[in-house]
Amino acid sequence: MSYLLEAVDLKMQFGGLMAVNGVNLHVNKNEIVSVIGPNGAGKTTVFNCLTGFYEPTGGVIKFEDGEIQGVPGHLISRKGMVRTFQHVRLFKEMSVVENLLVAQHRHLNTNFLSGLFKTKSYRDAEKKALAQAKFWLDKVNLTEFSDREAGNLAYGQQRRLEIARCMVTQPKLIMLDEPAAGLNPTETAELNQLISDLRSDFDMTVLLIEHDMKLVMDISDRIYVVNQGMPLAHGTPAEIQNNPEVIKAYLGEE
Amino acid sequence: MKMNRLLSALIPALVFIFLAFPLLGVDMSPQNLRLVVSLAPSSNLTLILTAGFAIFLFQYFKFSITRIADVVKVKVIDNNVENLEFKTLFASYWFWAILVISLFAWPLLVGSSTSLDISIKVLIYVMLGLGLNVVVGLAGLLDLGYVGFYAVGAYCYGMLNFYFDIGFWVALPISVFAAATAGFLLGFPVLRLRGDYLAIVTLGFGEIIRILLNNLSSITGGPNGLNGIDKPTLFGLEITKRLKIDKENGQTIYDFFGFDYDRMYMMMVIYFLALIMVFFCLFVINRLQRMPIGRAWEALREDEIACRSLGLNRTAIKLSAFTIGASTAGFAGAFFAAYQGSISPESFIFFESAIILAIVVLGGMGSQLGVILAAIVLTALPEMAREFNDYRMLVFGALMVLMMIWRPQGFIQTKRPTIDLNGESKA
Numbered sequence: 001m002s003y004l005l006e007a008v009d010l011k012m013q014f015g016g017l018m019a020v021n022g023v024n025l026h027v028n029k030n031e032i033v034s035v036i037g038p039n040g041a042g043k044t045t046v047f048n049c050l051t052g053f054y055e056p057t058g059g060v061i062k063f064e065d066g067e068i069q070g071v072p073g074h075l076i077s078r079k080g081m082v083r084t085f086q087h088v089r090l091f092k093e094m095s096v097v098e099n100l101l102v103a104q105h106r107h108l109n110t111n112f113l114s115g116l117f118k119t120k121s122y123r124d125a126e127k128k129a130l131a132q133a134k135f136w137l138d139k140v141n142l143t144e145f146s147d148r149e150a151g152n153l154a155y156g157q158q159r160r161l162e163i164a165r166c167m168v169t170q171p172k173l174i175m176l177d178e179p180a181a182g183l184n185p186t187e188t189a190e191l192n193q194l195i196s197d198l199r200s201d202f203d204m205t206v207l208l209i210e211h212d213m214k215l216v217m218d219i220s221d222r223i224y225v226v227n228q229g230m231p232l233a234h235g236t237p238a239e240i241q242n243n244p245e246v247i248k249a250y251l252g253e254e
Numbered sequence: 255m256k257m258n259r260l261l262s263a264l265i266p267a268l269v270f271i272f273l274a275f276p277l278l279g280v281d282m283s284p285q286n287l288r289l290v291v292s293l294a295p296s297s298n299l300t301l302i303l304t305a306g307f308a309i310f311l312f313q314y315f316k317f318s319i320t321r322i323a324d325v326v327k328v329k330v331i332d333n334n335v336e337n338l339e340f341k342t343l344f345a346s347y348w349f350w351a352i353l354v355i356s357l358f359a360w361p362l363l364v365g366s367s368t369s370l371d372i373s374i375k376v377l378i379y380v381m382l383g384l385g386l387n388v389v390v391g392l393a394g395l396l397d398l399g400y401v402g403f404y405a406v407g408a409y410c411y412g413m414l415n416f417y418f419d420i421g422f423w424v425a426l427p428i429s430v431f432a433a434a435t436a437g438f439l440l441g442f443p444v445l446r447l448r449g450d451y452l453a454i455v456t457l458g459f460g461e462i463i464r465i466l467l468n469n470l471s472s473i474t475g476g477p478n479g480l481n482g483i484d485k486p487t488l489f490g491l492e493i494t495k496r497l498k499i500d501k502e503n504g505q506t507i508y509d510f511f512g513f514d515y516d517r518m519y520m521m522m523v524i525y526f527l528a529l530i531m532v533f534f535c536l537f538v539i540n541r542l543q544r545m546p547i548g549r550a551w552e553a554l555r556e557d558e559i560a561c562r563s564l565g566l567n568r569t570a571i572k573l574s575a576f577t578i579g580a581s582t583a584g585f586a587g588a589f590f591a592a593y594q595g596s597i598s599p600e601s602f603i604f605f606e607s608a609i610i611l612a613i614v615v616l617g618g619m620g621s622q623l624g625v626i627l628a629a630i631v632l633t634a635l636p637e638m639a640r641e642f643n644d645y646r647m648l649v650f651g652a653l654m655v656l657m658m659i660w661r662p663q664g665f666i667q668t669k670r671p672t673i674d675l676n677g678e679s680k681a
């Protein structure tokens with residue numbers, strides 16, 4: 001049985017600091033998996049290694065059976081593994097639709113001459129991209145803001161736009177880095193719904209970093225706990241909730 | 255609100271008058287060894303005041319003008335997904351038609367070859383500004399050595415013509431290609447750098463080109479440069495007074511149409527060529543801006559990391575911006591060489607880069623209309639006020655400082671193209 005994404009003995013060292021040390025994880029197709037851990041545990045570093053933003057010091061990462069450690073980030077994302085960021089990274093001065101069009105760059109006709117003369121294949125590709133953008137804007141309830149500058153959206157809307165921007169790239173795996181950070185309870189509930197929909201309606205596989213325990217426990221099939229760069233526990237939400245090691249890491253010893 | 259509007263209209267008008275007055279409003283005449291400063295003739299003063307008033311009116315009624323434009327825009331609502339298409343903001347075609355016609359009629363209005371000379375210079379700077387706008391305004395790469403590519407284009411045509419007698423129209427694409435290659439080659443090592451570092455390296459590149467031109471005397475003619483470069487021909491007809499290129503079988507445009515040579519006619523032809531070249535640049539860059547690559551440039555300026563996470567290849571995108579910018583400079587450079595007839599390293603000093611950069615910044619980064627306006631302001635005004643050559647830099651500096659304080663976004667703020675998700679495009 002092969003996994004969609006698998007990391008074995010992942011290591012990331014910054015000088016003398018072992019930010020990630022021996023993390024193993026795997027994600028099955030159509031699964032929602034969370035990575036949790038106290039602040040500074042190395043969760044985002046794991047993400048950065050997986051998506052090619054860092055070249056891991058050691059370990060093997062496999063995505064659909066191909067090894068991807070050390071592959072440049074933009075190539076990994078073209079394989080179908082896209083991520084959002086802990087701090088929203090939108091193209092702030094561009095409009096909402098433009099954000100979604102940029103994300104579809106590699107699905108578009110980028111030929112210089114066909115764009116210059118607006119050939120049929122060029123216009124068709126643009127149309128398709130727009131339709132795709134509209135579809136996802138509807139999905140995340142941002143259609144009415146399509147011409148608004150992305151930087152002017154409310155925070156929760158920016159978060160949703162970032163997810164939509166990932167989805168228009170037609171990925172196989174979407175990685176969300178603290179998607180609920182800064183959201184109010186209503187927005188978090190909507191996010192919960194959105195992530196569930198991604199899985200049920202679009203066959204998406206989701207890897208999640210999150211601090212909002214309610215969301216994590218609600219939605220995840222499995223959870224990995226990381227502490228100080230080391231794997232601490234792994235299991236279903238129920239197992240994790242009752243794991244004494246995890247409770248100790250979060251709350252300290254009694 | 256109303257007060258605010260009044261103020262925001264009054265300030266630009268006053269700034270204009272403040273800046274224009276020392277340039278045009280005072281007359282300085284040497285008397286014996288002293289310089290006597292007196293008030294300029296009243297015609298100049300009325301001119302300044304009228305222009306100031308026009309600026310005030312425009313600023314004050316700006317909102318009403320855009321509102322009218324909005325009303326004119328016909329909104330078609332159609333939920334058919336098949337009909338999704340782009341809709342551009344600049345809707346009023348008649349406005350553009352009038353503008354284009356008046357641009358072509360311009361030489362008939364001005365009637366002196368000096369003002370045409372200035373107009374042609376402005377057009378060259380418009381081209382340069384448009385090109386640099388791609389690099390700095392859209393892709394956000396600070397390039398301080400832009401004049402280097404301009405020099406490559408100019409010398410490419412200059413040398414091809416000087417040594418091999420190759421005509422302008424054949425040499426033009428070669429010059430563009432040469433400048434593009436220079437941009438591409440420089441881009442490779444340099445684009446790993448960011449911000450300030452990139453600026454310093456490009457600055458060095460511009461200087462290297464100039465010093466090379468200065469010292470490769472055997473090829474480039476050194477500080478004297480190259481002389482006697484041919485003017486462009488018009489469908490094989492020469493535009494100079496006497497036949498220069500093909501002395502036996504050639505024909506001048508004046509013989510062909512049967513009227514006498516006048517320097518004005520020649521300038522007019524060159525002006526029209528420049529105008530057509532500017533429109534060509536405008537068209538290509540405007541299309542590029544709306545194409546996926548143009549959006550990618552802007553996305554890269556906004557957030558490189560996000561670009562990477564979405565599968566955009568940074569290096570390729572940066573290189574394309576650099577190359578497009580460089581080739582535009584090469585295009586303008588070849589034309590410059592043909593127009594001047596002689597080139598020397600003098601014309602490609604760092605100061606030129608600074609002016610072109612100022613045009614882009616002053617115009618409003620990324621805005622094509624802004625670049626055009628700024629090119630006019632920064633090139634035409636100093637030329638018109640040649641007498642105040644000494645104060646040129648002073649006024650220039652003051653203008654830049656004031657602009658940065660009051661209007662850091664430049665003359666014209668870039669408008670995002672409105673993209674209609676549901677409607678039908680009109681074009």
